[in-house]
Amino acid sequence: MKHQHIFMLLLLLICVASTAGCSPGHVGGNEIAFLRDGQLWTIDPDGANAFAVFTDNNTPVVGYGWSPTHQILTFRTLDSTFAKTSAARHLPSDPVTALTGDVPSTLNTIGIDGGSPIPIIFSSPALRYSNAWWNTAGNRLIYREEFTAITPSPSTVFWWASQNDQ
Numbered sequence: 001m002k003h004q005h006i007f008m009l010l011l012l013l014i015c016v017a018s019t020a021g022c023s024p025g026h027v028g029g030n031e032i033a034f035l036r037d038g039q040l041w042t043i044d045p046d047g048a049n050a051f052a053v054f055t056d057n058n059t060p061v062v063g064y065g066w067s068p069t070h071q072i073l074t075f076r077t078l079d080s081t082f083a084k085t086s087a088a089r090h091l092p093s094d095p096v097t098a099l100t101g102d103v104p105s106t107l108n109t110i111g112i113d114g115g116s117p118i119p120i121i122f123s124s125p126a127l128r129y130s131n132a133w134w135n136t137a138g139n140r141l142i143y144r145e146e147f148t149a150i151t152p153s154p155s156t157v158f159w160w161a162s163q164n165d166q
Contacts, residue, residue, distance in 0.1 A: 031112060033073060035061055040075050042112055053114050063131035068138040071112055076105040076131060077148055079123035088129065093097060107143060107162075120162050121145075132162075 026084035031042040033053070038060025041048045054061060054075060064075040105128075108117035120132070120141060146157045 008066070031070075033066065035064070038062075040064055040073065040110075051114070053112060054108075054110055054117060059106070063132060065131055067109075067134050068136055073112060074107065074109050074120070074132045074137070074141055075117075076107055077123075078105050094163050095121055102107075105143070107142075135161075 030044055031051075032045060033040065033042050038057070040051055040061045041050055041053040042053055043051060045153075049092060053073065054077075056077065059077040061075050061077050064073050064096040087107070104124040107120040121143075128148055130148050132141040132143040135142060141162045142159060143162070144157060144159055148154050152154045
């Protein structure tokens with residue numbers, strides 16, 4: 001059993017390391033993605049051509065990531081029920097990366113030209129999700145799921161891989 005946990009940890013580290021170049025803020029092609037007031041935007045490196053990729057004032061974006069081709073973004077929005085709570089207004093973020101931790105949220109993909117997002121997972125106040133990471137081929141996403149009512153432990157946290165058909 002211990003060898004299985006070590007193997008899974010090594011596999012996870014390899015997946016995360018292979019996607020390090022596609023983390024938030026990475027320049028994709030000619031554009032940089034960023035969050036402004038809970039909305040997902042892109043902009044040219046010189047500050048021109050700001051474009052709102054996804055805007056919804058009821059469910060703010062709390063995390064995103066570039067696909068390896070830099071033509072698609074994955075992003076999380078707060079669960080609409082959770083977004084109305086006081087806990088959602090004071091979300092802690094990692095002091096080093098400024099990323100929001102696992103919260104009740106949806107996970108979607110969207111092209112850099114905007115349009116309708118494609119849901120990968122739907123939100124539930126009973127579940128928390130992490131940001132998603134792309135595999136190097138850009139056809140799968142890996143993300144973490146855990147129950148909100150249970151203290152996270154290796155036996156209560158689940159890792160999922162999802163096919164991306166966009």
